[in-house]
Amino acid sequence: MNWLELIADPTFQTVLLGTTSIGFVSGALGCFAYLRRQSLVGDVIAHSSLFGVMLFFLISYLLTGQGSKSLFVLVPGAAVSGFLSLWICQWLVRNRTVREDSGLGVMLAIFFGTGILLLRCVQRSEPPIPGHRGLEGYIFGMAASMTRSDLIMIAILGAASIIAILVFWKELKAYTFDAMFSHGLGIRHQVMDALLIALLVTGIVIGVQCIGVVLMIAMLVIPAAAARQWTRSLGRMVMLAAVIGAACGVTGSVVSASVDNMPTGPVMVLAGVIIFLISILFAPGRGVLVRRSGLRSGRQSLQEMIP
Amino acid sequence: MTPLIFWTFAIAVVTALACGLCGVMLVVKREAFVAEGLSHAVLPGIIFAYLLIPDRSSPWLVIAAGLSGLLMVWLVQAITSTRLVDRDAALGIVFSGLFSIGIIASNLKLKNIHFHAHCIIDGNLSLAVLKPFHLGELYVGPRAFVTMALLLLVLVLFIFIFFKELKLMAFDETTARSFGFRPGWMHSVWLALVSMTAVAAFETAGTVLVVALMITPAATVSLLTKKLSAMFWLAGFLSAASAVLGVMLALALDISAAGPISSVAGFIFLGLALAVGKR
Numbered sequence: 001m002n003w004l005e006l007i008a009d010p011t012f013q014t015v016l017l018g019t020t021s022i023g024f025v026s027g028a029l030g031c032f033a034y035l036r037r038q039s040l041v042g043d044v045i046a047h048s049s050l051f052g053v054m055l056f057f058l059i060s061y062l063l064t065g066q067g068s069k070s071l072f073v074l075v076p077g078a079a080v081s082g083f084l085s086l087w088i089c090q091w092l093v094r095n096r097t098v099r100e101d102s103g104l105g106v107m108l109a110i111f112f113g114t115g116i117l118l119l120r121c122v123q124r125s126e127p128p129i130p131g132h133r134g135l136e137g138y139i140f141g142m143a144a145s146m147t148r149s150d151l152i153m154i155a156i157l158g159a160a161s162i163i164a165i166l167v168f169w170k171e172l173k174a175y176t177f178d179a180m181f182s183h184g185l186g187i188r189h190q191v192m193d194a195l196l197i198a199l200l201v202t203g204i205v206i207g208v209q210c211i212g213v214v215l216m217i218a219m220l221v222i223p224a225a226a227a228r229q230w231t232r233s234l235g236r237m238v239m240l241a242a243v244i245g246a247a248c249g250v251t252g253s254v255v256s257a258s259v260d261n262m263p264t265g266p267v268m269v270l271a272g273v274i275i276f277l278i279s280i281l282f283a284p285g286r287g288v289l290v291r292r293s294g295l296r297s298g299r300q301s302l303q304e305m306i307p
Numbered sequence: 308m309t310p311l312i313f314w315t316f317a318i319a320v321v322t323a324l325a326c327g328l329c330g331v332m333l334v335v336k337r338e339a340f341v342a343e344g345l346s347h348a349v350l351p352g353i354i355f356a357y358l359l360i361p362d363r364s365s366p367w368l369v370i371a372a373g374l375s376g377l378l379m380v381w382l383v384q385a386i387t388s389t390r391l392v393d394r395d396a397a398l399g400i401v402f403s404g405l406f407s408i409g410i411i412a413s414n415l416k417l418k419n420i421h422f423h424a425h426c427i428i429d430g431n432l433s434l435a436v437l438k439p440f441h442l443g444e445l446y447v448g449p450r451a452f453v454t455m456a457l458l459l460l461v462l463v464l465f466i467f468i469f470f471k472e473l474k475l476m477a478f479d480e481t482t483a484r485s486f487g488f489r490p491g492w493m494h495s496v497w498l499a500l501v502s503m504t505a506v507a508a509f510e511t512a513g514t515v516l517v518v519a520l521m522i523t524p525a526a527t528v529s530l531l532t533k534k535l536s537a538m539f540w541l542a543g544f545l546s547a548a549s550a551v552l553g554v555m556l557a558l559a560l561d562i563s564a565a566g567p568i569s570s571v572a573g574f575i576f577l578g579l580a581l582a583v584g585k586r
Contacts, residue, residue: 102337266406
């Protein structure tokens with residue numbers, strides 16, 4: 001297929017728009033989780049969302065006799081179970097002798113494990129549940145089966161979360177860097193926590209269908225970690241991470257459309273990994289190789305000074 | 308009980324025991340997510356070894372997978388030591404990157420061979436039961452059982468012999484160093500054992516169950532006691548119990564055992580957490 005044919009293909013257009021906007025939104029939202037050192041929280045939300053997806057699929061089947069795979073049904077499910085897993089984990093960390101990392105790990109195991117249990121039951125059920133084919137795609141992502149209505153859902157939620165970032169920019173910035181200072185300004189911690197988690201959950205649930213619950217963490221962490229190397233300003237970091245995420249989305253959809261059997265999500269992740277490696281090696285002032293050559297020239301000039 | 312069902316239980320129990328024991332040190336050292344990372348990072352090793360030597364029972368698969376697990380640990384260490392990225396983020400980047408390489412390689416080269424998503428996530432306990440291991444003429448048991456049982460033996464011996472070192476490593480590395488131990492070296496050996504367990508369990512248990520069995524029983528036990536020896540015993544008991552109950556549930560529902568075992572272990576944790584371990 002040549003380039004012109006590819007760009008004119010409506011299926012490809014949908015996938016391209018979808019992956020690009022998912023990359024853009026998750027790149028921007030990932031920055032806050034990254035700076036607050038909560039990268040792995042994203043992994044837990046993503047894995048946990050499988051349980052909600054399966055539950056809401058089953059509920060839609062019981063109500064209508066047809067399992068729905070529309071994002072309008074499954075995204076709320078994913079959000080509910082993502083929230084629930086974090087809420088239980090926070091309760092355990094506060095009230096029981098459970099440490100955060102093992103609490104999060106257990107929540108991942110319970111929600112993802114039970115999600116897999118439901119998925120296998122649905123796939124095994126006799127008579128077969130209408131519409132169950134393709135649910136497996138939630139695990140590793142199924143960008144190719146994205147529909148126009150999925151795209152609308154992604155656009156609405158993505159735009160809403162970007163607008164929320166812009167509206168609450170000052171508060172988010174203060175809270176991310178200095179929670180005590182923001183408290184002094186009269187910003188309530190619980191409200192900010194809830195807002196940040198809501199943003200993170202939104203960013204994840206619109207992406208899991210396309211990238212898969214297993215690899216979703218990469219689209220949150222990698223653009224943020226790469227962008228952080230190039231700048232010290234939060235504004236520039238968020239913009240750069242969004243652009244990197246979008247670039248990963250474009251790469252993923254183009255490469256998977258041009259090579260047979262090439263999965264979209266993993267290609268997006270690898271494109272991100274390459275950008276990340278370039279960033280930690282060459283970013284001005286911080287990059288490993290840049291620092292090393294700086295050390296070398298410093299040593300040289302020091303030796304020249306000594307007679 | 309037919310022999311097939313007996314061996315299904317037996318494989319699940321040895322796998323659960325080995326993973327459960329590994330998990331104790333991970334939970335104590337606040338490294339629970341190393342289990343999540345390892346269970347994904349072994350995939351490219353398995354796929355590439357299979358592409359070179361297309362034999363699913365070749366020991367090279369296990370060795371290559373172990374190497375890619377160690378590669379993950381080393382990469383995370385290398386990235387963290389630049390101080391440009393914190394450890395959690397480095398872990399997330401490295402394991403998702405390695406896992407992506409594995410998925411792409413299997414999609415391009417192994418389409419419709421046994422490495423589809425179902426096997427990666429759930430493992431394949433029902434297939435593992437069917438592959439026999441013979442010692443001369445004698446049928447010992449399924450190959451997966453023999454592998455896991457040997458590994459379990461190594462783990463148990465290691466824990467018994469180096470218990471003092473593990474304890475020092477877990478609770479106070481500075482004291483350990485002043486006694487002349489080398490906690491860093493011990494830690495690497497332990498992670499190599501964990502990585503071998505993740506690999507060996509991967510075939511029968513898949514990624515879900517490796518994570519669930521490593522973290523959940525150990526986290527449950529940490530609600531009950533702070534004594535390391537008691538943690539090992541109880542974690543072993545709990546993981547074996549979850550495996551037995553999980554396989555019973557799986558047989559009743561006629562689905563793969565990974566999901567049910569993780570849920571059972573998880574609900575035991577939740578139940579106990581409601582009852583005990585108040586701050």
